[in-house]
Amino acid sequence: MKFLIYGAGAVGCYIGVQLCHAGHDVVLITRPNLAEQISQRGLTLVTPSGVSFTEHLVAVSSLRQGLLLGEEHPFDYMFLTMKAYDIPDALNELLAFCPQDPPVMVTVQNGIGTEEKLSEHYPEEIILPGSFTVPVSFRADGSVHEERDDCGFAISTMSGRIPADLVNALNEAGINTTAIKNYQSMKWSKLLVNSMGNATAAIVNRPPDVLYKYKPIFKLEMRMVKEIQEVMDKMGVSVIDLPGASTKKLMTAIRWVPDGLLQSQLAKQVSKGRGDKLPSFQVDLNAGKR
Numbered sequence: 323m324k325f326l327i328y329g330a331g332a333v334g335c336y337i338g339v340q341l342c343h344a345g346h347d348v349v350l351i352t353r354p355n356l357a358e359q360i361s362q363r364g365l366t367l368v369t370p371s372g373v374s375f376t377e378h379l380v381a382v383s384s385l386r387q388g389l390l391l392g393e394e395h396p397f398d399y400m401f402l403t404m405k406a407y408d409i410p411d412a413l414n415e416l417l418a419f420c421p422q423d424p425p426v427m428v429t430v431q432n433g434i435g436t437e438e439k440l441s442e443h444y445p446e447e448i449i450l451p452g453s454f455t456v457p458v459s460f461r462a463d464g465s466v467h468e469e470r471d472d473c474g475f476a477i478s479t480m481s482g483r484i485p486a487d488l489v490n491a492l493n494e495a496g497i498n499t500t501a502i503k504n505y506q507s508m509k510w511s512k513l514l515v516n517s518m519g520n521a522t523a524a525i526v527n528r529p530p531d532v533l534y535k536y537k538p539i540f541k542l543e544m545r546m547v548k549e550i551q552e553v554m555d556k557m558g559v560s561v562i563d564l565p566g567a568s569t570k571k572l573m574t575a576i577r578w579v580p581d582g583l584l585q586s587q588l589a590k591q592v593s594k595g596r597g598d599k600l601p602s603f604q605v606d607l608n609a610g611k612r
Contacts (some may be wrong), residue, residue, distance in 0.1 A: 323346050326400040326401070327351065329405075333454055337475075347395075348380070349379070349381075352378055352382075380471070399425055399488060400424065413439060426448045427440060450478065451480060451551075452503040452510060455473040455512070455565050462612045475500070477501055478501070530592040535585070535589055
């Protein structure tokens with residue numbers, strides 16, 4: 323199969339190198355310096371067990387370049403792996419260079435609304451919402467590190483069926499992939515998990531395990547999570563488990579277990595869930611993004 327990975331940072335590079343390692347044809351669209359580095363040296367993935375491998379993928383720095391590589395043999399799927407705040411710019415480029423008949427699009431953004439923005443311009447049938455739970459990060463040498471091996475990828479649909487060939491390809495590539503019927507439940511459940519120790523960590527520039535040991539901040543975090551659950555309840559959206567995230571069990575504990583018992587356990591769990599990776603908002607702020 324042939325894949326286009328648009329907006330390839332750590333997540334996109336992880337998906338791309340795994341698919342390439344499994345024998346698929348992969349093109350990465352990434353920032354110019356990273357595209358040049360991958361073209362010259364390849365892309366290395368290091369797993370939690372310390373096993374590593376390097377693949378030589380095609381890497382380009384613009385959507386137009388990427389789409390040209392699919393003219394003779396079209397792409398089967400296009401993963402949109404940029405951050406959610408970059409979706410408007412990415413969508414403008416898609417509309418400019420691929421206004422009709424794009425490849426089937428797979429989203430991996432956190433938060434709510436990416437799929438709805440896309441569906442204003444493209445048919446729902448070619449938009450596959452996804453939720454990626456594997457903590458991955460770039461290291462100084464340019465390699466991608468997978469922090470945990472018990473997570474994966476959840477994929478759903480806005481309208482129609484979930485392609486079995488895509489689910490099978492991802493699983494065979496070593497990305498634990500689960501098909502989810504209700505994409506709203508999937509996206510909102512991921513939002514619940516991602517909200518914990520994320521914005522607060524960025525605001526005070528401290529890691530989540532430190533924050534959760536401080537009672538006032540812990541109470542603030544619990545109020546935030548419960549408010550998200552209340553919104554979900556009002557919308558009729560159910561909490562579901564995701565690969566590597568027992569979200570239903572977590573929310574039951576937050577709702578019923580006294581804070582005194584819950585605080586120490588969640589401090590460990592929130593930290594473990596991210597591996598060595600800092601929360602995304604904190605990483606972005608430290609990198610000067612606004």
